[in-house]
Amino acid sequence: MFKYTVASDAATQQVGAAVGRLVQPGSVIFLQGDLGAGKTTFTKGLASALGIQQYVKSPTFTLIREYTAGRIPLYHMDVYRLENGGGDELGLEEYFNGDGVSVVEWPQFIEDEWPTEYLQIMINKSATNDEQRELVFQPHGQRYEALVTQLAQML
Structure with missing residues (x-):
């Protein structure tokens, strides 16, 4: 586990960009946090590091947005609306095992679909500073342990 504190949206995007430089095809990233915590902000930074020029916005109502014009495709998912189930109908396994990077907001709602490594x-929002966030990186699998080790050295 690695923890890192940021003091602004721009810093959150910079951390996302650092992760974006380290991901590989087939990477799966689960983003958790309260509404307004910065999940989409983080994803914008990751997308920029992948060379994606399109505007990245939360896929709350579409569930999945695909950005394919970068060095690796980005599949940005917001599964908040699947709180009562239904993730098995989206073909998430194809995304998770595919050629792109899957970023999933609110992954607790599709826990039955999680791959073994991610x-x-x-x-986490700060209780005392509206801009400050603590990012807690928990790797699951050797690939992600190596990524987090590299990230810690970069930041």
Whole structure:
């Protein structure tokens, strides 16, 4: 586990970009945190590091947004609306085992669909500073342990 504190949205995007430089095809990242914690902000930074020029916005109503014009495709998912089930109908396994990077917001709602290896990132808002966030990186699998080790050295 690795913890890192940021003091602004720009810093959150910079950490996302650092992760974006380290991911490989087939990477799965689960983002957890309250509404407004910075999950999409983090994803914007990751997308920029992948060379994605499109505007990245939360896929709350579409569930999945695909950005394919970068060095690795980005599959940005917001599964909050699946709180009562239904993730098995989306073909998530194809995304998780595919050629892109899957970033999933609110992954607890599709826990039955999780792969065995992934990077879980908890974004916690500060109780005393509206801009400050603590990012907690929890790797699951050797690939993600190596990624987090590299990330810790970069930041």
